Amino acid sequence: MKRYDAIVIGAGHNGLTNAAYLAKAGLDVLVVEKNDYIGGAAVSRELHEGWTYSNCSYVCSLMRQAIHRDLDLSRHGLILVPYLGSVNYDDDGNTLIAYNSEEAAYLELKRHSKHDADSMFRFQADLTRYARLIRKTLLRTPPDPTSFRTRDIHELLFLAKQFWSLGEKEIYEYVRFFTLSAVDFLEDYFENELIKQSKASSGIIGTALGVYSPGSSYILLHHVMGDVDGSIGAWGLARGGMGAISNAIASAFQSFGGEIRTNAGVSQILVEGGKAVGVVLDNGDEIRARVVVSNLDAKRTFTQIIDKNDLPLGIYEKAKNFKIRGSSGKVNIALSGLPKFSNVPDNAYVNRGGLELTGSLETMERAYDCWKRGRFSDDPYIEGVIPSAWDPTVAPPGKHWMSNFIQYCPAELADGPWTPEKRDLFGQTVIDKIARYCPGFKDLIVHVEVRTPHEIEQEIGLTEGNIFQGELTIDQLFFNRPFPGYAQYRMPLKHLYMCGSSTHPGGGVSSACGANAAREILIDLKRPNSVPADDFYDE
Amino acid sequence: MSDYDFSSERPKPSHFQERQDELNIHNAWSSWNGYKFAEYFYDAEYEYFCVRNTCGTYDICPMQKYLIKGRDAERMLNRMVTRDVTKIRTNRVSYVVWCNDEGRLIDDGTIFKLADDQFMLNCGSPCSAWLDKSAFGFPNVTITDKSDEIAALALQGPTSCAVLKRMGLTGIENAKPFSINHFDFQGDRLMVSRTGFTGDLGYELWIDHGLAIELWDTVYEAGRDVGIHPYGDQATNMLRLEAGFIMPGYEFNEALKTVHFEHDQTPFELNLGWLVDFKKPHFNGRRALLKEQERGPRYTLTKLDIEGNKPAEDSFLYSSKRCTDEIGYVTSGMWSPAAKANIALAMIETEYLDGEIWSEIYYEKELRQYSKVARCTIQQEPFWSPARTRATPAADY
Numbered sequence: 001m002k003r004y005d006a007i008v009i010g011a012g013h014n015g016l017t018n019a020a021y022l023a024k025a026g027l028d029v030l031v032v033e034k035n036d037y038i039g040g041a042a043v044s045r046e047l048h049e050g051w052t053y054s055n056c057s058y059v060c061s062l063m064r065q066a067i068h069r070d071l072d073l074s075r076h077g078l079i080l081v082p083y084l085g086s087v088n089y090d091d092d093g094n095t096l097i098a099y100n101s102e103e104a105a106y107l108e109l110k111r112h113s114k115h116d117a118d119s120m121f122r123f124q125a126d127l128t129r130y131a132r133l134i135r136k137t138l139l140r141t142p143p144d145p146t147s148f149r150t151r152d153i154h155e156l157l158f159l160a161k162q163f164w165s166l167g168e169k170e171i172y173e174y175v176r177f178f179t180l181s182a183v184d185f186l187e188d189y190f191e192n193e194l195i196k197q198s199k200a201s202s203g204i205i206g207t208a209l210g211v212y213s214p215g216s217s218y219i220l221l222h223h224v225m226g227d228v229d230g231s232i233g234a235w236g237l238a239r240g241g242m243g244a245i246s247n248a249i250a251s252a253f254q255s256f257g258g259e260i261r262t263n264a265g266v267s268q269i270l271v272e273g274g275k276a277v278g279v280v281l282d283n284g285d286e287i288r289a290r291v292v293v294s295n296l297d298a299k300r301t302f303t304q305i306i307d308k309n310d311l312p313l314g315i316y317e318k319a320k321n322f323k324i325r326g327s328s329g330k331v332n333i334a335l336s337g338l339p340k341f342s343n344v345p346d347n348a349y350v351n352r353g354g355l356e357l358t359g360s361l362e363t364m365e366r367a368y369d370c371w372k373r374g375r376f377s378d379d380p381y382i383e384g385v386i387p388s389a390w391d392p393t394v395a396p397p398g399k400h401w402m403s404n405f406i407q408y409c410p411a412e413l414a415d416g417p418w419t420p421e422k423r424d425l426f427g428q429t430v431i432d433k434i435a436r437y438c439p440g441f442k443d444l445i446v447h448v449e450v451r452t453p454h455e456i457e458q459e460i461g462l463t464e465g466n467i468f469q470g471e472l473t474i475d476q477l478f479f480n481r482p483f484p485g486y487a488q489y490r491m492p493l494k495h496l497y498m499c500g501s502s503t504h505p506g507g508g509v510s511s512a513c514g515a516n517a518a519r520e521i522l523i524d525l526k527r528p529n530s531v532p533a534d535d536f537y538d539e
Numbered sequence: 540m541s542d543y544d545f546s547s548e549r550p551k552p553s554h555f556q557e558r559q560d561e562l563n564i565h566n567a568w569s570s571w572n573g574y575k576f577a578e579y580f581y582d583a584e585y586e587y588f589c590v591r592n593t594c595g596t597y598d599i600c601p602m603q604k605y606l607i608k609g610r611d612a613e614r615m616l617n618r619m620v621t622r623d624v625t626k627i628r629t630n631r632v633s634y635v636v637w638c639n640d641e642g643r644l645i646d647d648g649t650i651f652k653l654a655d656d657q658f659m660l661n662c663g664s665p666c667s668a669w670l671d672k673s674a675f676g677f678p679n680v681t682i683t684d685k686s687d688e689i690a691a692l693a694l695q696g697p698t699s700c701a702v703l704k705r706m707g708l709t710g711i712e713n714a715k716p717f718s719i720n721h722f723d724f725q726g727d728r729l730m731v732s733r734t735g736f737t738g739d740l741g742y743e744l745w746i747d748h749g750l751a752i753e754l755w756d757t758v759y760e761a762g763r764d765v766g767i768h769p770y771g772d773q774a775t776n777m778l779r780l781e782a783g784f785i786m787p788g789y790e791f792n793e794a795l796k797t798v799h800f801e802h803d804q805t806p807f808e809l810n811l812g813w814l815v816d817f818k819k820p821h822f823n824g825r826r827a828l829l830k831e832q833e834r835g836p837r838y839t840l841t842k843l844d845i846e847g848n849k850p851a852e853d854s855f856l857y858s859s860k861r862c863t864d865e866i867g868y869v870t871s872g873m874w875s876p877a878a879k880a881n882i883a884l885a886m887i888e889t890e891y892l893d894g895e896i897w898s899e900i901y902y903e904k905e906l907r908q909y910s911k912v913a914r915c916t917i918q919q920e921p922f923w924s925p926a927r928t929r930a931t932p933a934a935d936y
Contacts, residue, residue, distance in 0.1 A: 065848070069879040074923075079877055081592045084585060100582055101565070229584070229876040230848065239592055349581060390766070392593050392698050392936040397705075397764040 004030045004289040006521065007279055008499065009266045009305075010461070012040025015295030016249040017514030018499040018521075020071055022293075023256035025522050025530040030287065031258065032279065034265030034461065038250055040295070041460050041467065042509050044241030044394075048447035051334040051401050052394040054242040055449060056460060057467070058330075058385055058403040059083075059235045061226025062510035063245065064139055070532040071252040078248035080236040082228040083390050086354030087344050088198040089437055091363055095343045096194045097350050113192035123189040123199075128232060129170065130177060131225035133162050138505045138512045139534035141520060142479040142487045178218050178474050181210075183361060185217040197358040201381055204407050206467040206507065208325040210368035211361055215473045222472055222506070235354070237385075240393050245509060269294070269301075269496065271310035276496035279305075291495045291521055295514070297462060297469035298322045298482035298502040301491075312492045318483045322502075323471045326411030326453030326464030327371055331404040331430045334447035338389065338400050341438045352389035357382040357433060367408055374414025376426045376452070381407045382433060399446070406430055411453035411464035418454040426452055468507025469500050478504055489517040490524070497521055550575035553600040554690035554751035558759075562769050569772060572665065572686070574601035577771030584876065586770035587777045590737050591877050591923075593766025593936075594696030596758065597736075597775060599743065600751075603665050604685045607658045611677035616650060616658060619673040621806060621828070623819040627652040630719040632734050636806050636814050637669075642827030643794040643803040645669060646787065647811075649734060651719055659685070663787055669795065673823070690751035694758065695741030695778075698765035700933035703731065703742060705761035711742075712932040725753055733933075736775060738782020740927045740934075765936070780871050781878060781923035783842055785809055790840060790870045790884055807836035808886070838867065838886045842918040845881040845898055848874050849911065854883075854898045858891050860912055862899050866891040869898065878922040883915075892917065 008019045011033035023029045037043065041056035060080060068078065088096040096112060099105040109117035143155035163171055177185065182203025186196045202223035203209070203216035210216070228234040238244040250260060265282040269292055278288035294301040302311065302319030344351045358364060358381055367377035383405040388395035395401050409426060412418075427450030435441040453465025462469060470476055479487040482502040489497050499517035501507040519531040550570040553559065559577060567578040576598065579586060589595040607616060617624040620635040627633045629652050636647045648662030660670075667684055674680045694702060703711040714720050714733045722729045727747055735741030746754050759767055779786060787793055790809060797803040805828065806815050815828055845851050851872040858864045867887035875882045887896065896915040901908060927934055 065879055074878050079591060081588050082584070084582070100585070229874060390592070392701075392765050397701070 001286075001288065004028050004287065005525070006030070006291045006293060007032060007287060007289040008293045008295060009269075009279060010034075010040060010295030010500065011038035011246070011250070011260060011262070012295050012500065013042040013246045013249060013509055013511060014500050014514035015040070015293070016246055016253055017067065017071075017511040018293055018295065018518045019258050020249055020253040020256060021515055021518035021530050022521060023253055023258040025518075025527045027525070027527070029253070029258045030289070031253070031260045032264040032266060032281065032287070033260065033262045034282070035459070036263050038260060038262060039243045039246035041456075041462065042242040042246045044243030047332075047449055048334050050396045050399070051447065052241050053332040053401060053449060054238075054387065054403060055332050055451065056330065056456065057242050057509050058387065058405065060238055060242065060245065060509045061228060061233075061235045062138070062508040062512070063226075064510055064512050064515070064534060065229075066139060066532045066534045067511045067515055071249065073245075073248040073252060076248035076251040076255075077240075078244055079239045080228060081239055081390060082231070082234045082236045083353045083385070085350035085352075086356060087341065087350060088194065088356040088358055089343075090194050090197070091359045093343050093437060094194060096198050097344065098198075098354075100349060109195065112194055113190070116190045116192045116195045119189045126173075127221065127224060129166065130174060130221055131232060133166070133174070134221065134225055134505075136162060136534070137478070138510065139515060139531075141489065141516050142481070142504045144485070144488065145479055177221075179214050180217040181212050181214050182216040182220045183211050185220070193360060197361050197364065198356060200361060201356060201358045201364065201383070204364065204368070204381065205383070205405065206328050206407075207471055208327040208371065208408070209473075210365050212365055213368075218474065218477070219472055222508070226508070237387050237390055239391055241387070241391075242509065249511070266305050269306050271307065271493060274310075275494040291497060291525070293497045293499050293517065293521065294491075295498075295500040297324060297466070297500060298498065299324050299463045299470075300461060301498060301502075306493075310493065315483075315492045322482060323473065323476055324463045324466040324469065325471065326457070326466050327408045328465065328467055329376065329406040329409035329426060329430075329453065330451040330456070331406060331427050332449040332451070333402045333404065333431070333445055334395070335400040335402060335444040336446050337398065337444050338386070339402070339438045339441050339444055352386050355382075355384035355386075357384070357437060364407075371408035371410050374410055374412065376409040376413075376429065377407070378429060379433065380409070380430065382430060384434065404430055404434065409452050411457065418452055423450050423452050423455070426450060469502040470506070472506050477506065481506060489520040553598050554748045555598050555600065555692065555755050557752060558755045559598065559769060567771070571601040571772075572603065576601055577769065579771040579773045580769045583771070583773035583777070586768055586774040587876065589766060589768040590696040590739060590770060590774065590778055592697065593768070594694060594699040594702060594762060595768050595770040595774070597693040597695065597770055599691040599693050602686070602691060603662050604689050604691070605660045605667075605670060606683040606685050607660060607670070608656060608681050608683070610656055610679040612656050612658055612680050615674050615677040615680045616660070617819060618677075618822055619670075620650070621815040621822055621824065623816040624650060624658075625819070629654060632717040632719060632732050634814070636811060638806065638824030638828065639794045640824055640827065641794070642805050642824035642831055643797070643801075644791050644806060644809065645794045647785065651732065653719070664793060688748055690746050690748040690754065692744045692754065692758065693735055693741065694744060695735045695737040695739055697740055697927055697934070698762070698767075698936050699741050701765050701935040702758060702762040702767060704935075705765075706757055714742075714933070715931045716929055724757075725750060729754070736782075736784060737778040738784070738921055738923050738928060739778070739925065740930075776871070777873060777875075780873055780882065780884065781875050781921070783884070783921035785811075785840070785884070786871065790886075804838070804886075805831050805836060807831050808838045808840060810840040836889055839889045839892060840870070841885050841887050841892065842922065843869075843883040843885050843896065843898070843915040844918050844922075845872070845883055845900075845915045846913045847900075847911065848881050849900045849902045849913070850874055850881065851883045851898045851900045851913070854900050856885055856887060856915065857897045857899065858894050860895075860897050860914075862897060862912060866896070875922050880922060881913075882918075882922045885915075
């Protein structure tokens with residue numbers, strides 16, 4: 001029976017990135033995927049003829065350019081297109097438009113608050129400073145703070161140097177920043193409610209926290225620190241949907257001789273003598289390899305596909321308690337035409353991009369209250385994007401589809417398990433809310449796909465449907481991700497690694513987790529490193 | 540204040556001006572051959588992406604267009620340009636360059652063969668005087684400058700063919716690269732060539748200037764649902780660099796305008812040796828070019844992939860990281876959003892092409908100047924060259 005150098009469990013974008021770098025280094029690599037399609041949560045699916053949904057992740061800003069370039073993903077068919085503008089709505093239908101040009105954006109802010117328009121410059125400078133520091137760590141393995149190994153000390157010194165370059169005052173601010181709530185952070189800059197809520201919403205996306213919860217300011221940063229071609233904070237669409245990213249990485253992987261097997265779910269990781277030696281598939285097939293890499297989240301990896309008795313003491317409990325609460329839903333809607341939203345000019349540069357139904361800070365907090373009580377929000381925060389307005393390949397000409405991300409929707413309901421009826425009721429709540437800002441919206445609907453955390457977990461395998469494979473709070477970030485002591489992609493069993501978003505630097509379509517894990521595996525296998533350094537931001 | 544309106548000094552409106560004025564939201568205008576010409580319309584990078592993702596239009600009214608007719612037209616052109624004009628079939632387009640006696644590039648352009656005795660020559664700079672000179676000894680040639688009479692619009696990008704189909708140009712998807720196709724447009728003749736300056740699927744539309752606005756409106760109506768958007772000089776410069784196309788003022792200095800000795804370029808230096816046909820009868824610059832071919836060009840235009848993301852515009856190139864021995868200079872450089880690479884075209888002394896190439900890049904960070912030295916790797920292929928550019932039938936997106 002053939003023995004591979006490495007088996008990667010799960011063909012999500014990080015699993016494929018990991019596999020690509022291992023294969024590029026000359027290893028014989030197999031990726032196994034439970035679904036009959038690849039991509040995990042970076043996927044494009046035609047669920048209604050003629051329409052292609054990015055039915056999980058829908059926009060992209062953290063994708064590492066160094067990886068895109070190094071794996072030559074453009075030649076493998078990937079092109080990332082930035083989209084412009086967005087509109088933020090309050091509960092009364094008033095709008096705040098984010099224009100692409102700096103001058104227009106300033107005047108729009110000034111329309112709401114002269115103070116805040118001027119304050120925005122300081123806010124942007126501070127946020128950029130924070131973002132720059134984090135960005136430098138994305139393609140690096142977190143150092144172990146308790147270790148005296150040269151490499152860890154070197155990495156710690158690198159971090160210390162970055163910190164010191166901020167200046168004394170900013171170091172205090174930075175440390176404080178990590179524990180603040182999004183609203184507390186914003187209060188320091190802004191007075192206008194609509195402006196505050198337009199920024200605060202980034203602090204709750206994908207997270208079981210509210211805009212007033214400590215820690216949500218980091219989530220805000222995580223959502224604005226990405227870039228498209230160097231313009232920080234910009235978001236891009238993958239032409240052909242998010243699946244184009246996974247497909248391009250898969251194509252690069254295959255060009256290095258890698259092999260992908262779909263319809264091949266893993267029922268168990270084989271462990272012999274305290275070492276991972278292979279996997280058992282759902283159909284009973286055993287496949288062996290020198291190393292096993294899990295692209296599944298930490299909870300699923302250690303509580304679902306490893307025998308508890310194979311684990312060192314305490315790991316199972318750590319995994320069980322790993323914070324990976326589901327809090328988001330997704331409603332994908334095929335439309336027969338471009339929806340026309342209220343109170344926004346007929347300006348094609350702003351009314352096709354992001355649509356932010358934030359309501360008010362209180363509305364968002366009440367939406368969170370629903371989640372705490374085990375209900376989906378009756379008046380949720382919705383982030384809508386209409387990819388078809390930018391991408392000619394995802395809907396027939398003149399037709400459109402709208403991606404709606406919803407915060408909050410719990411993985412488990414207080415009144416019993418999710419049912420198709422409850423799911424559809426959730427979808428209806430979302431459609432009703434959109435229609436409040438877009439009369440006639442319902443008449444355009446051709447097809448709807450509603451995804452609660454339940455569907456996301458069932459289809460993609462993300463525990464509780466948590467989009468980040470584990471929450472991005474400081475107790476689970478950097479050298480604490482996924483667990484303290486295991487942040488360097490090596491797991492408690494020898495020859496077992498993790499490469500998904502449960503590891504540093506966390507959620508988002510970045511390819512960084514997969515690439516970082518590959519670097520560590522290659523060190524252990526004494527192979528030359530094939531993973532590029534992120535040389536883009538060190539100047 | 541005087542009533543004088545400076546009309547003789549103002550850029551003149553293009554045939555599409557009425558529509559372009561509405562769309563040029565930031566009033567970002569420059570000029571080309573006296574015509575008012577857009578730097579960009581809304582956002583240069585956005586417009587660049589329209590051409591890579593949907594489609595865009597580019598005003599080529601300011602381009603010089605010469606109709607060359609008569610029994611001697613072919614012989615005259617063949618004497619002027621380096622490529623064999625007799626090989627161009629009717630309704631085909633050929634990319635050409637022409638040189639002075641020293642074999643140095645005067646300009647590049649395209650020749651459209653409209654009939655056996657009828658050609659259209661398009662180029663960036665006016666060249667009436669050179670054409671007249673080239674026609675010396677060919678009695679049966681008439682040269683007419685049609686620049687102001689023909690309205691021309693480039694339509695480029697993956698959905699460009701879909702736009703033309705939606706305009707009712709039946710069969711346009713079967714038009715091959717460099718073909719010329721004729722259609723009826725409101726009782727007049729619309730010429731569509733599958734040509735362009737972007738390295739992507741694309742066409743150029745040619746029509747009598749009286750129908751310019753009608754053409755524009757028809758194109759924009761057809762393109763509405765497939766992402767049509769105008770683009771200007773800035774996006775063009777990005778697009779052509781990714782495609783590896785040369786631009787006067789960047790890669791070459793027109794020979795007739797060059798003051799300093801050999802500060803102009805030969806086709807071989809510009810990596811355009813494939814355009815020089817020594818098998819055909821005598822042409823201008825032949826002797827000098829033959830000599831250059833034997834000797835090898837002193838410089839060679841080279842595509843570079845440069846580490847990091849700082850554009851290497853105006854950089855010097857060196858044979859080692861220490862930057863002691865200069866071996867060339869960057870002619871155009873940018874971060875390529877489509878290729879996700881730091882790309883450049885550079886003139887490098889041919890004898891150093893096999894060795895290491897290092898670029899000394901200067902950049903600014905909040906008013907402070909920095910420099911870095913980056914390794915350069917030679918690329919043989921264009922940075923952007925998707926299969927759809929060449930595929931026939933052309934796809935819808």
